[in-house]
Amino acid sequence: MLSIKDLKVNIEDKAILRGLNLDIKPGEIHAIMGPNGSGKSTLANVLAGREEYEVTDGSVTFEGEDLLDMDVDERAQKGVFLAFQYPVEIPGVSTATFLKSAVNAVREARGEEELKSIDMLKLLREKTAMVGMDQKFLQRSLNEGFSGGEKKRNEMLQMALLEPKLAVLDETDSGLDIDALKIVADVVNQMRDANRSFLIVTHYQRLLNYIVPDHVHVLVNGRIVKSGDKSLALKLEDQGYDWVKGEAALAE
């Protein structure tokens, strides 16, 4: 589904990703872990198409197409979803209006008809219940005055509504209490199926107590230096990142 080959990315001429390789197959959950500044969030943002990031080399193919060649909205329409680490506030735009526009934009791109108001209402009701969000949030301005947890829950709501093929979660767990964390995990687990893939970017292992990944990768200095299964995450929690950093330094 997603194939990243030798990806090199700069921010303001500083190399952040320095030759990253990753393959994600349909239905797989991959976790990317790594110390601060290793390039985890950069990877998430490059996949979504954020433009301060300059791709200097390498390729990213999504379902056989060149992902890097697509506009931001086109990537979203094709099924790439980014759950933001810091969702922005947009004053005056009601959450409901935004959600309806997003759902219909994605539907239109897929050649489906706009949802009728009544069906949209039903869908919103169903999905807000799924993420445990109070309906009253729909009438409020998008993310404005939402707490950290409410914003993340809103990200999960959007993921549930847009049903992406590949969902990238950028440190969605940061700043969440255990209950909120469980809700995030619960939504991912409910949506997990044979065709949908997830890329979970996280600093800590604790989210992986609730979402069991198929693969765990450790990112250090812009490269994946180690890959393994869930046990790798546990080892990282136990021993920190220093031992992988050491191995990586030896390899260079």
Next chain:
Amino acid sequence: MSDSMQTLEAHTRSDYKYGFTSNIDSETLPKGLNEDVVRQISAKKGEPEFLLEWRLKAFRQWQSMVEPKWPNVDYPPIDYQDIIYYAAPKKKPVLNSLDEADPELIRTFEKLGIPLDEQKILAGVAVDAVIDSVSVKTTYKEKLAELGIIFSSFSEAVKDHPELIKKYLGSVVPPTDNFFAALNSAVFSDGSFVYIPKGVRCPMELSTYFRINERNTGQFERTLIVAEEGSHVSYLEGCTAPMRDENQLHAAVVELVAMDDATIKYSTVQNWYPGDKDGKGGIYNFVTKRGVCAGDRSKITWTQVETGSAITWKYPSCILKGNNSVGEFYSVAVTNNMQQADTGTKMIHLGKNTRSTIISKGISAGKSHNSYRGLVKVGKKAENAHNFSQCDSLLMGDRCGAHTFPYLEVENNTAKVEHEATTSKIGEDQLFYLQQRGISEEDAINMIVNGYCKEVFNELPMEFAVEAQKLLAISLEGSVG
């Protein structure tokens, strides 16, 4: 400059695609202004003596005045002797059907959601459409007349109700008020007059909609609205459809008078020709608008959505004379390309317990300049006056400018005055967020801008608000295609 800024600019950099031009015909006075021209205008309109005297007084005063230079706008000197001050209503080229109209114009109409009949009138299509409009108009007029409401052209009102004109004309904006008001008072061509009798609630929005075919009121328009005790009226001025005019200078005067417990709501959507990308040929909109809350508990609300004109220079104001009277000003001013706007309001608190609210939203794109200028004045006797002002500026791209000039004069220490101001750039983070959810860049910009203007749009009558939102999208997109 980042890519998205460039795209943003590309979005906002195109030409104003449409307007109409017309042939100049006879019945026109020669260029230039002198006492004789003023006399001829009055004579051609068959005006009573008092009005001629009033015009002459204004003209003599105007001659001794100097054009003000204080606004934050820039334009070449105006040659007042190079302007035609009286021309008979101009004919637009008559078309047989909408198929003959400029397809770009029709696309704009469709985007704005203007009804078909109205489209025909705006595009200059003859026959049945106009007949429709006349019949609609007649029905409205009959209904209004039953309630004693007067809604007519200014010229008609001078003929039919000279006593009301004599009493109220210039009572809010004296002929000598300022350079452009004096000029208007001397040479005004026509305009609208509204009178709402005591206790009457006007049952419909009075709008230019059914004045469409008598819109050629020229560049010096005069509007006077009088709301008697306990009455209520909502007046809509302007049109979201693009308007072109060969007269570059527009110096209108609008006067509102609200008696005890009366309410006047005055909404404007202005979309005059802004000039080309280099700013050539656009309209100068130098307007004096002022209302007086003459009676206790009276209320005047100005709501404006300004997207057109090369230069917009106006301050719809309220004089809060009556005790417990209320003044409100809600404004969205959009400038793009080379447009300039210096607009805001004046709230003059004279009565006790008077309240005023100012919500101003400026949006600048291209290389334009957008200034908010506002005065809040609290007089000595205005016990417990309260003002709240909020002035926000939104910048699109990095070559435009936003400026805020708030003035405050408080002579009574019981006054409570609050002012908030923000300037923000349209957030690349916000755009990225919306686009990451599959929303196109254009729709994302519209969504953010409409969210930003929501407080003002909420004040507009419903259909007008919907049109204004679409207009904003078109103005910022810059192209109608």
